[in-house]
Amino acid sequence: MTTPLRTPTRRLPAGGVHNLRDVGGYPAAGLTTKWGKLFRSDSLHGIDPAGRAELADLGLALVLDLRESDERASAPNALDGVGHRDVHLPVYRDGIGSRGATHTAQTLDLGGIYTWMLSEHGGALTDAVRLIAGSGSEPVLVHCTAGKDRTGLVIALTLAAVGVEDRDIAADYSLSEVMLAGEWVDAMTAVMAARGLPAEIDIAQIVASSPAPLMLATLASLRASHGDVRGYLRAHGMTDTELDDLRACLVG
Template sequence: MSDPEVPGAVNFRDVGGLPARAGTVRRGMLFRSGNLARLKPAGTRALAALGIRSIIDLRDDDEVAHAPSRLDGVEVHVTRLPLFLGSVESFFSNDVSLADLYRSLVDESAATIVEAVRGIAEGTPVLVHCTVGKDRTGVTIALTLAAAGVEERAIVADYARTETLLPAERNRKVVARLRALHPDAVHLEELATRSPAPVMEGMLAHIAAEHGSVAGYLRDSGLEPEVIDALRGRLIAE
């Protein structure tokens, strides 16, 4: 099945259909995307038609102020859960690798990730988004799917798809702007445009080494076992 058409949204897709140990992910339950600041009227109509009732916005205050979501006519509850520690700009200034960024997210922002997963478990059909839908959204969706029992290879493949869905012209402009600010940055293009499978595989391996599994990580970070059970029940069709 093709990705839903939501005019004005970037990197929008339904993660339904991915294989899990006990079945497949239900369609129409969990969506992911970049920001909703450029939705056209046809986009808001398409979003409403998908039946989404909850949106989890992982952006910080500055990002939201700069690019507010266009949701006129969509009856939806929006929960703000800023996920990054520090500004997005700081990651380019510090020239961190994507692998280090993800490790920092799961190690230092576990409480926020738990709240996002809880919101998904309690609020489906739900859309999770950040600015591009690559890193914060990618990590949150990956951990949600892993906790629900989705096969790791499918989680990694869904994450890796993102860089194929980012418009080339967008990438060119973003990289040029950032390169002017950080001419010597080694990881700039990876941070701005890439979603390499080995990075997600490494993040999941790090969690497994520290907590045994993603479900173990979420439990260790405060998510109740019954919420994980509810998540699996909502997302997985046997």
Template sequence: MIGQAAPLPRTYNFRGLGSLPAGDRLTREGVFFRSDALHLLTDDGRNLLRDLKVATILDLRDDDEVRYAPSALDGLDLEVLRGNVLAGALGTSLQNLPTLAGLYRMILAQGGPVAADLARSITRNAAAGRSTLVHCTAGKDRTGVMVALLLDAVGVDREVIVADYAGTEANLAGEWLEGVKVLLGKLGVPLSEQVLAVVGGSPASAMRETLELLDADFGGGAGYLRRHGLADAELVALRAALLSDGV
């Protein structure tokens, strides 16, 4: 099921981005993964990342988030890249966000160089038979926008992108969300309906609005990546890395 979490022990929102329809093609299995934070991984989880041939992890969290929950990646032969696409993502700034779409507008404004780095990592790793994983704390907002624009850039069907994003809300419900409520309380963030919607929600409408903004301001995901330095040849290589041969 699109958007449903796959088993990576001690995570809530990990999944692969393979077998997603893109016109008459599908995204390749075992090339691109998304997740929430990796700070609770055990040996079982690290072994699974080895089995999945993960070569690069792009961590979108800010410095405070990383200090609070450092990734448990000891012993893995991979590179970890950092890319802060939303300054002040954790803490009282949540109180001032009117909508998720407003948050995603901020991510698009700040995230261009990081998205270009992610695209190049995917292409490079796929050529070597290895994979790329992107994550933040929830794997919902920063990760969701980066994943959406990369998938859009290679032609994944829009409603499939929306469905993958929307599935996150169910993955985070329960234990993950309850834990974040405790953390926000300690940070002094009032647990209003608005804040909880931003923290735990992933309504389809927010991603549809973001994709419309991507079209209006950049001409879609490919235009966004071009604006931030990807050459046409690199976009062709990204499509080859992420998409299976046509049927």
């Protein structure tokens, strides 16, 4: 019996998950990114049995977890039975609690956080893109806690490297604000507020916002400093062969 083809869908509803979606269908230098190949999400600790079955049906082979070790320990992914390979790649290299926390508190807004991640943690971000490039035809899911910031930069770098236009990358990024609104944002805002952050920090912006102009400015900054996003990835160890592999696996 022939398995019916899945209708391409951007948003993939799953109980206990708020920001799970497919990044297929974006124009990329005359072709499009493949549906059913690369997914992005918030954390998967609360996913329900139907959601796990959905991921298994997608043939999900690799889950790339960008969270720090303490985040994984407090909210381990509930993906038993999916049949995937799990790779833990903490963007901050488990160093956010000491020097990293002090550094980001000085400029704790999304623009400052992204600038810091790209300048101080470009190796980890690039390693994530390299893992996607090496995945061949296997479906890959990238996630962090919200699926908005760390995941947002990895997905943006990936899409830009294969020729997706900035406006489409920014539009994809901005969807997180819509998908996280409500229950998830309310709960995370309460968690952040309980940490006693300085009054001048805009918690709502950090937790809930994913403005397209910020992503456009971030991509423009990388272009100004490295020529283009591929130049940024090369500067952090990615080879031309790996960049070619990324396009081959993601675009068709």
